[in-house]
Amino acid sequence: MTLPRSLQARFALSVGLVLTVLWLLAATVTGLIVRGELDEVFDSALQETAERILPLAVTEIVGRDEDEVTQRLAPIRAHDEFFTYVIRDPEGQILLQSHAADPAAFPAYDGQGFRQTATHRLYSDAVLSGTIRITVAEPLAHRAAVARSIRMSLILPLLVMLPLALGGIVLAVRVSLTPLRRFRARLDARSARDLSPVPAADLPAEIAPLAATLNGLLARLRDAFEAERSFAANAAHELRTPLAGAIAQAQRLGLETTETTTRTRAAEIEATLKRLTRLSERLMQLARAEGGRLRMDDSADLRPVARLVVEDLARTVAPGRIALTLPETEVLSDIDPDAFAILCRNLIENALRHGADAAPVDVTLTAEGQLIVANEGPVVPPETLTRLTARFERAQASSDGSGLGLAIVAAIADRIGSEVLLESPRPGEATGFRASVRLPADGPKPSRAR
């Protein structure tokens, strides 16, 4: 048998079981002791009866006129006889017997003392050189009934007390586990991004170390997240400056040289460095998306961020390539603005890279906080669509992307409890591609009257 998983049930069950066994053991031992005492009392009563009756019977029998007559003493009042007796002569002839005595229950006389048959307990004695012999019998059933009623009186309260005791145990265990339940509820109620210590001052001594360990773990986790976040930021910074220097030098080399081969080589170096820049940037973004805290304590308007990202990207492409639609009202969200910018940037870059060259990329942020990036282009087959958010996955093998853009978007979406919806063709049309993410938005705030 396996123990139940609940500590409370385990406590209640084990304590209850031990209590029941002990109680039953105590009852059994008490029963046995009482039974022994009972036998002693009954035996002595048996012997006493015999010794009382015998002298009277002797007087009676000796003063009798005729011999060889069995006299049955009539009862004074009708009653059950627990003790019956016969008085016999040496030949076994019954001289006197009690009114309910059954001669068949009395075996032949075989000396003074206690005997026992299958049904009766007997005591025999003799006087006048053994010529008058008495045997008193008591049915064993009588003793058994008495013992049974004593046993019952021992067990009956048990039947009432045990459930009460078990209930009491369950209640006591439940009460003493209340702090633990409260601790669990506190832990349960917090959001995934809350790594602050759980208050554990009221916990029992046995559980307190566990809570301390948990809080230590939370603290380490928090530090690790923080370290990862600052690593991503620092590494990006540390990588950018030397890369910028190398790219700028390569560009200067290309501009200053008059030799075609040198210019070609400089361009190759530049292209490689730019690819390296893009890749390291994406890896940092991915590290940030997975490690950092993506929800802030305060909400901020997402529109300026979207505007900044679009302005930035618009500089690198033909005018009118990106069409941004923003709502009139603020779009308040507690998502980290930088995470939102990474999300935006990757979706737009993805659309620019894979969409049709001539058609604009439509970037829409709704008042409810949904970011939609749609572009014209060939239909992406559904099986490719499901693969797109996997890392290092490109729609076409020839594509020059890092293959991380949508994976980063998916990682951020996952961390903010949302998901990226990829659709192709774009809804309501025959071609194109649409990606959308629902952001944690506060929703339109009711305007406060002043």
Added chain:
Amino acid sequence: MRILLIEDDTTLGAAVRDQIAADGQSVDWVTRLDAAGDAMRGAGYDLILLDLMLPDGRGIVFLKALRARGDATPVIILTALDQVSDRIEGLNAGADDYLVKPFDLAELSARIGSVARRYSGNPNPLIVHGPLQIDLAARSIHRAGKPVALTAREWALFEAFLARPGQLFSKPQLEEKLYAFDSEVESNTIEVHVSRLRKKLGGAIIQTERGMGYRLGKP
């Protein structure tokens, strides 16, 4: 145009300095904020290129101090801090533009031109001046429909005049726009460039105010 470059990375700083010089602007390059302060006390600058993480402090503090004392010199931030929050902070502190490393030198030149134009009051890079059609962004001039080639120095000088159409420039002011601290200035350099500009663009393009300096001629 005279530009102050504040950048502590020597590889990047050298390339940026060469790019600006090749564009015909004069550039002073310092690697520390205190050196930047000294440079600004010694000369007037038309534009500052400011890195944010410098060995002796944060560029953003420098920028805020600059704006706090009412200095309106255009500032373009060059930084490796790529986060939107950093950029918003930079723009709010009073930067005119923001370039995240690594960047294209051509883009840097374009941004410098665009910020400078905005400050001169005419953000449109296409200027018509008499028979001249000038594209500041493309650095091209057409005279009566025919292209005219200017050297970098000539461009820089002409650009200075275009930026302040009515202003009278003294010879030292113009020299300052053409050379960095460490360049040698020959006594007749400005006269030589002015005469070349007149030859290429027409005699009336630059007027001489005897004993005082030069200004852009009426179209």
